[in-house]
Amino acid sequence: MKIAVVEGDGIGKEVIPAAIEVLDVLALPVEKVPVELGYAKWEKTGSAITDDDLAVLKECDCILFGAITTPSDPTYKSVLLTIRKELDMYANIRPIKPINGIVGVTGRSDFNLVIVRENTEGMYSGIEELHEDVAYTKRVITRKGSARIADYACKLAKSRQHRLEIAHKSNVLKSDRLFLDVCRQTASSYHIDHHDTLVDSMAYNLIVHPNRYDVVVTTNLFGDILSDMAAALVGGLGLVPSANIGKGHAFFEPVHGSAPDIAGKGIANPIAAILSLKMMLEWYELNHQAKLVQDAIEFAINQNIVTPDLGGISTTREVGNTIAERVKQLI
Ligand code: ATP
Numbered sequence: 410m411k412i413a414v415v416e417g418d419g420i421g422k423e424v425i426p427a428a429i430e431v432l433d434v435l436a437l438p439v440e441k442v443p444v445e446l447g448y449a450k451w452e453k454t455g456s457a458i459t460d461d462d463l464a465v466l467k468e469c470d471c472i473l474f475g476a477i478t479t480p481s482d483p484t485y486k487s488v489l490l491t492i493r494k495e496l497d498m499y500a501n502i503r504p505i506k507p508i509n510g511i512v513g514v515t516g517r518s519d520f521n522l523v524i525v526r527e528n529t530e531g532m533y534s535g536i537e538e539l540h541e542d543v544a545y546t547k548r549v550i551t552r553k554g555s556a557r558i559a560d561y562a563c564k565l566a567k568s569r570q571h572r573l574e575i576a577h578k579s580n581v582l583k584s585d586r587l588f589l590d591v592c593r594q595t596a597s598s599y600h601i602d603h604h605d606t607l608v609d610s611m612a613y614n615l616i617v618h619p620n621r622y623d624v625v626v627t628t629n630l631f632g633d634i635l636s637d638m639a640a641a642l643v644g645g646l647g648l649v650p651s652a653n654i655g656k657g658h659a660f661f662e663p664v665h666g667s668a669p670d671i672a673g674k675g676i677a678n679p680i681a682a683i684l685s686l687k688m689m690l691e692w693y694e695l696n697h698q699a700k701l702v703q704d705a706i707e708f709a710i711n712q713n714i715v716t717p718d719l720g721g722i723s724t725t726r727e728v729g730n731t732i733a734e735r736v737k738q739l740i
């Protein structure tokens with residue numbers, strides 16, 4: 410196992426060390442390769458990510474990533490977009506599953522779903538024109554791009570409840586007719602129970618009836634919005650992990666950003682980062698270790714050893730230590 414470790418900026422520098430502490434107690438045969446990327450590096454060197462950095466990332470199996478501040482300076486090239494593109498990470502995965510002991514804004518915890526977002530095309534294809542009085546963004550949906558995300562979503566649904574929900578806007582967007590058709594065909598070929606919903610209706614249903622869904626597949630922009638919204642179902646940004654999956658590589662990161670408002674205070678919740686580590690363990694098919702990490706997180710929450718965002722008084726370090734110590738006991 411060769412893992413690139415990118416702390417990045419802001420609270421990335423606090424939550425990733427907590428996740429690494431947990432990884433270390435698992436005593437796996439891991440080679441960790443620290444890689445410095447991000448805004449702080451850009452300020453120092455004029456480059457947030459170099460070709461050499463990319464070469465190192467490509468040599469590793471996967472990346473554990475904290476967060477990077479993206480300034481609005483137009484000369485700054487987004488590190489995340491560069492990595493996604495270079496490593497062709499086409500699937501963005503966000504499990505939306507309640508953690509025992511915590512309820513989100515809706516107060517319910519009877520759901521367990523995963524949002525699978527296409528990560529390379531759609532509204533974020535980068536084909537844009539900016540003129541004085543008009544601006545265009547081309548929404549590109551390809552059969553190939555749709556087929557590979559549909560395939561990923563169907564395989565995932567097969568390992569879960571065998572249900573696929575396709576979120577789209579094909580009544581208005583012709584490009585989504587292609588997406589919808591390909592998803593339907595793929596689901597049929599996998600013998601998966603599939604259904605589709607217009608994305609606006611999906612936004613409502615996700616909050617009101619989250620228990621209706623197992624795997625939700627959608628295009629890039631819709632997935633971006635739905636998955637942030639769904640994070641509210643499980644109790645906030647400090648708790649939600651994500652994965653970006655490509656053919657040979659994967660990239661695991663908490664959904665939250667670098668949170669400059671609380672950076673350096675030692676109070677960032679490390680659970681989203683530790684759950685990102687858990688997703689990494691699952692990617693390596695280390696399901697037993699992944700379960701230990703989940704149990705240890707629930708232990709810390711039950712002991713009320715949690716950071717202020719969850720109403721506690723513990724620090725990032727204390728939460729990380731508690732989870733790591735618990736994993737050690739459970740091994
Ligand atoms: P960025 O530009 O890097 O995305 P941001 O200002 O958008 O940074 P986010 O990290 O997206 O900040 O977080 C939004 C808010 O949620 C912040 O005010 C932050 O305090 C809070 N938050 C985010 N992550 C955590 C965390 N792990 N623990 C506690 N609070 C968090």
Ligand code: MG
Nearest residue numbers: 665666667668
């Ligand atoms: Mg943000």
